[in-house]
Amino acid sequence: MQQITLAEASQNLPDLIEAALGGEEIIIIKDNQPLVKLTPMSPLKHRRQPGSAKGLITISDDFDEPLEDFKEYME
Template sequence: MQQITLAEASQNLPDLIEAALSGEEIIIIKDNQPLVKLTPVPPLKHRPKYGSAKGLITISDDFDEPLEDFKEYME
């Protein structure tokens, strides 16, 4: 864990971001009190795009007809 003052952090922000991205915990302090912890943001999960399979799936007109193997149970 690395603690750095606010003034130092403002001068070295790109380096601190790289350190946080590589797994180092960076705490920014002011007046010997912790203010901020730099941590990487987890990657965004891709949400499904609704309608993206349109035209790829077809349903037979008789999809709800009883199967031949089960006709005896339906009578």
């Protein structure tokens, strides 16, 4: 864990970002009080796209017909 003052952080932000991306925990302090913890964000999840599987899925014509094994139970 690395603690750095706000003034130092503003001068070295690109280096601090690289360190955080590398797994180092960076705490920015002011007046000896922690203000901010610099950590990498988790990767963004792709939003689902409605209709993206159109044409890839088919349902047979007899989909809703009773199964042969269960016909005796349907009577």
